[in-house]
Amino acid sequence: MSLTIAPDPAAMLEAAGQSGRHWLRRLVERPPAVIGLAGVIVVVVVAVFAPLLAPYSPVASSFQAVLARPFTAGHLLGTDELGRDVLSRMIYGAQPTLEVGVLATGLALVVGVPIGLVSGYYRGAADMLAMRITDVVLAFPFLLVAIGLAAIFGPSLRNVVLALGIASLPGFVRIARAEAMALREQDFVQAAIVTGVRDRVILFRHLLPNMAGPILVQATLTIPGAILGSALLSYLGLGVQPPTASWGNMLATAQEYLFNDPWLAVFPGVAIFLATLCFNLLGDGLRDLFDPAMR
Amino acid sequence: MPAVLEVDDLQVRLFDRTGPVLAVRGISLSVRRGEVVALVGESGCGKSVTALSLLRLLPGDAQVTGSVRVDGREVLELSPAQLRTIRGGEVAMVFQEPMTSLNPAFSVGNQIAEVLRLHQGLRGAQARARALELLRMVGIGDPEKRLRSFPHELSGGMRQRVMIAMALAGEPKLLVLDEPTTALDVTTQAQILDIVRDLRSRTGMAILLITHDLGVVADIADRIVVMYAGAKVEEADVYDLFRAPRHPYAAGLLGALPGSAVARREAGRLRLAEIPGMVPVLRAPLESCAFAPRCQRATDQCREQPPLLTPCGPADDHAVACFHPEPVATVPA
Amino acid sequence: MKVYVIRRLGVSVFTLVVASVLVFLGIRAVPGNPAIALTGNANLSPAAIAAIEGQYGLNKPLPVQYADWLRQILTGHLGSSPVTGMPITTELSSAFPITVELTILAMLIGIVIGIPAGIIAAVRRGKAIDYAGNAIALFGLSIPSFWFGILLILIFAVLLRVLPASGYVSFLSSPGSNLSHMVMPAFVLGTGVAAVLMRQMRSGMLEALRADYVRTARAKGLPEPSVVLKHALRNSLVTVATVIGLQLGVLLSGVAVTEEVFGLPGVGDLTINAVFQRDYPTIQAVALITAAAIIVINFALDFVYAFLSPRVRVEGAQ
Ligand SMILES: Nc1ncnc2c1ncn2[C@@H]1O[C@H](COP(=O)(O)OP(=O)(O)OP(=O)(O)O)[C@@H](O)[C@H]1O
Ligand code: SF4
Ligand SMILES: [Mg+2]
Numbered sequence: 021m022s023l024t025i026a027p028d029p030a031a032m033l034e035a036a037g038q039s040g041r042h043w044l045r046r047l048v049e050r051p052p053a054v055i056g057l058a059g060v061i062v063v064v065v066v067a068v069f070a071p072l073l074a075p076y077s078p079v080a081s082s083f084q085a086v087l088a089r090p091f092t093a094g095h096l097l098g099t100d101e102l103g104r105d106v107l108s109r110m111i112y113g114a115q116p117t118l119e120v121g122v123l124a125t126g127l128a129l130v131v132g133v134p135i136g137l138v139s140g141y142y143r144g145a146a147d148m149l150a151m152r153i154t155d156v157v158l159a160f161p162f163l164l165v166a167i168g169l170a171a172i173f174g175p176s177l178r179n180v181v182l183a184l185g186i187a188s189l190p191g192f193v194r195i196a197r198a199e200a201m202a203l204r205e206q207d208f209v210q211a212a213i214v215t216g217v218r219d220r221v222i223l224f225r226h227l228l229p230n231m232a233g234p235i236l237v238q239a240t241l242t243i244p245g246a247i248l249g250s251a252l253l254s255y256l257g258l259g260v261q262p263p264t265a266s267w268g269n270m271l272a273t274a275q276e277y278l279f280n281d282p283w284l285a286v287f288p289g290v291a292i293f294l295a296t297l298c299f300n301l302l303g304d305g306l307r308d309l310f311d312p313a314m315r
Numbered sequence: 316m317p318a319v320l321e322v323d324d325l326q327v328r329l330f331d332r333t334g335p336v337l338a339v340r341g342i343s344l345s346v347r348r349g350e351v352v353a354l355v356g357e358s359g360c361g362k363s364v365t366a367l368s369l370l371r372l373l374p375g376d377a378q379v380t381g382s383v384r385v386d387g388r389e390v391l392e393l394s395p396a397q398l399r400t401i402r403g404g405e406v407a408m409v410f411q412e413p414m415t416s417l418n419p420a421f422s423v424g425n426q427i428a429e430v431l432r433l434h435q436g437l438r439g440a441q442a443r444a445r446a447l448e449l450l451r452m453v454g455i456g457d458p459e460k461r462l463r464s465f466p467h468e469l470s471g472g473m474r475q476r477v478m479i480a481m482a483l484a485g486e487p488k489l490l491v492l493d494e495p496t497t498a499l500d501v502t503t504q505a506q507i508l509d510i511v512r513d514l515r516s517r518t519g520m521a522i523l524l525i526t527h528d529l530g531v532v533a534d535i536a537d538r539i540v541v542m543y544a545g546a547k548v549e550e551a552d553v554y555d556l557f558r559a560p561r562h563p564y565a566a567g568l569l570g571a572l573p574g575s576a577v578a579r580r581e582a583g584r585l586r587l588a589e590i591p592g593m594v595p596v597l598r599a600p601l602e603s604c605a606f607a608p609r610c611q612r613a614t615d616q617c618r619e620q621p622p623l624l625t626p627c628g629p630a631d632d633h634a635v636a637c638f639h640p641e642p643v644a645t646v647p648a
Numbered sequence: 649m650k651v652y653v654i655r656r657l658g659v660s661v662f663t664l665v666v667a668s669v670l671v672f673l674g675i676r677a678v679p680g681n682p683a684i685a686l687t688g689n690a691n692l693s694p695a696a697i698a699a700i701e702g703q704y705g706l707n708k709p710l711p712v713q714y715a716d717w718l719r720q721i722l723t724g725h726l727g728s729s730p731v732t733g734m735p736i737t738t739e740l741s742s743a744f745p746i747t748v749e750l751t752i753l754a755m756l757i758g759i760v761i762g763i764p765a766g767i768i769a770a771v772r773r774g775k776a777i778d779y780a781g782n783a784i785a786l787f788g789l790s791i792p793s794f795w796f797g798i799l800l801i802l803i804f805a806v807l808l809r810v811l812p813a814s815g816y817v818s819f820l821s822s823p824g825s826n827l828s829h830m831v832m833p834a835f836v837l838g839t840g841v842a843a844v845l846m847r848q849m850r851s852g853m854l855e856a857l858r859a860d861y862v863r864t865a866r867a868k869g870l871p872e873p874s875v876v877l878k879h880a881l882r883n884s885l886v887t888v889a890t891v892i893g894l895q896l897g898v899l900l901s902g903v904a905v906t907e908e909v910f911g912l913p914g915v916g917d918l919t920i921n922a923v924f925q926r927d928y929p930t931i932q933a934v935a936l937i938t939a940a941a942i943i944v945i946n947f948a949l950d951f952v953y954a955f956l957s958p959r960v961r962v963e964g965a966q
Binding site for chain 3: 367370372395398399400401402403404407408410412415416417418419420421422429430433434465467478481485
């Protein structure tokens, strides 16, 4: 026999606390999310320990072995048109990719969340301003922003981060704004407002922690977009400049050798695809946790 | 007179995030032509789930057993096409949530016309004329304009009137009203109830009225079925039940009710939560009386086996599920 | 409705003005003298610089320069490219149709695949077809469009030799050849759009299918296709319209890179070449036109939005 009392606030709080404590465990119960998490960890490890993992220097050319096929001459993935070890370039290429993904997302989060928070909480003029800012941002494709920045400052990784960070801004503003508007109406926030708690405390103690979940989901789903964007920009020559390796610029050169040495175009593409896929899998898994109805 | 609706030993098992919920545990009831039967009980006792299972509107994973017969046809065994003739045609339903039950994307006229087309074969000007008539019937002013209105342009009371008009559009034999007034203010509640009372006298339609407001019941119901934790605990003629409730839960509900029906109406919406404790969510069959934790008359027997529904006189259609029913004299008329 | 239109129009005009100011100031932010930026000639004598400054009005105060610039643009004078010497309007008018054709084809493919797939996945939630749809969408979302393009070239142009690897033929001169050049790039972009639309459609549809009004629709006795395709669809399309607006920038960036991969001389290709040739006037013109296009499309989407969701006609889009 089991008899539980339906809407017991204490029990509900406890259940909420439990779900908070075990969200990692619940995440791990989802195979796609686990694959995603594992893939993300692999990418991070490869990027961080690139110097230890790469068999060769990513920029050392060897004119004895130009365009060596995979599995030949001691090069697992072959060599490129300058005789550089493709595997080593792939390993080092993880660095700018991950860097851009994380930094651009971080930038958008750090700028976008406070804007959304304030606009959703105060509404009125602040909201108006925030919405007009996102309108303007949305009017410029990230490629155009990157082109503008490259025209002004010359191509660099920093521009790519900036361009993708700006382009990802509206997503964070929208989420934080919607959450702030919803949370504002909740009893505990209303109570805090009525008892005269200072706005700053309400915003950062009451609202911000309670929107951590959706923001985390948004961040995890923004990273793969930023990775794709950074690959796209560096394919176009607007990102990391050669000889530094990135998956995107490796693909750009590979396209010139497509007819005779197509494998050069396969590996970096697969790497971008898998890294993006893993972040998406992880992000979807997290979203399902916080919003099970959408599963 | 044959019953329009006959429900026999209806059991519904639902699933929420934590597991199965035994939402309805063997409900039997019948509603005859021209009769208003009230289904009462506290929030969460399974009233809406019972109503939804009449038209098989529960989520796909719901497990429903027993029998629901409309005009003698077994609803639980109908093919989807047959079911659609019952839904909105023989049985119409007005839901508890007037604010969200109308589609925000379509005009009132459009949504009423759908029913007229499906069940009355009316189109164009005919459908329009009938829709206007229905809106007038439920007391909506300026029906021409309202036909073109979208739900967001209407108040809660107006929306509920539209829902009732929409339900009447199919000229159903049975109208199920699931707490039609709970979400509304007192004046609007009274107006909606007047419409229901008027319908009853004019159309002779069978009505199943779900509520947790006993004041409503006293006014318009013929018979009352009292539900607790998914099961029927008492059933009686409205007069008998108000005069001498036998189940401690029903007595508790009535005891919480002050004064005459008029005074009660004026006191506004009356909740049944005056009995200490709450309706349990049952996840496995009980081997006791579900009300025992809250019952002042409970004995060891009540905690060891569930009571069965038995006739309890003096009237022969009075039945109660209790080992120690209230003596007839405790509540003076 | 009238209030709504006026308000949205005001917002669009405001956004357009701010965007144009940003574009205008952008070229002034290019390091060095704007005269050099505008002519692309780094070896100008001071006298020549002064002459150009006079010609372009660069010695006037900024607001006046902005007003002059705006007036020129509004009368159709976008200047000429310092690299090719051609009027920018001429270059754009040959590039524009290519980009528009590619974008429209991609949107069509995306809508035709994405919307029905999303609906089916939502209706068959938790079934095999839902999982398959989700998995395919996730692939479409994660695959870099330019790499996908390169792979298609590898397969259909290099290995099978059934489609041209790159280049463009106008539709008017040869429809068949035009389409054979467009099919791969449009497919590459279209699958990306389809993936986004499918996911959005699915979640919007799941939400709508849970709504009370869907239960009402079923209770009326409507057949399931009407319940889904009339009552639920209308409301879930609202979120899809929103997402299209939000994704325009990503889509157009994708269009540009796809043009580059397939050697299509569209606006994206024009712009990317302009960056490497320091052709600032062209970049400026493209930036302005793109921003204007996005703002106009978003304004149009506001109407779609109002049509789908009558409430916003009264309360405004936010
Ligand atoms: N879709 C569902 N899935 C799982 N459990 C449900 C679902 N709908 C209702 N329940 C559970 O079934 C029980 C009965 O709910 P029901 O809505 O029938 O109560 P009610 O008597 O109509 O209450 P109220 O007066 O609040 O409307 C409750 O415990 C509720 O939590
Ligand atoms: S059976 Fe026992 S516990 Fe249940 S209502 Fe009757 S007296 Fe109370
Ligand atoms: Mg209910």
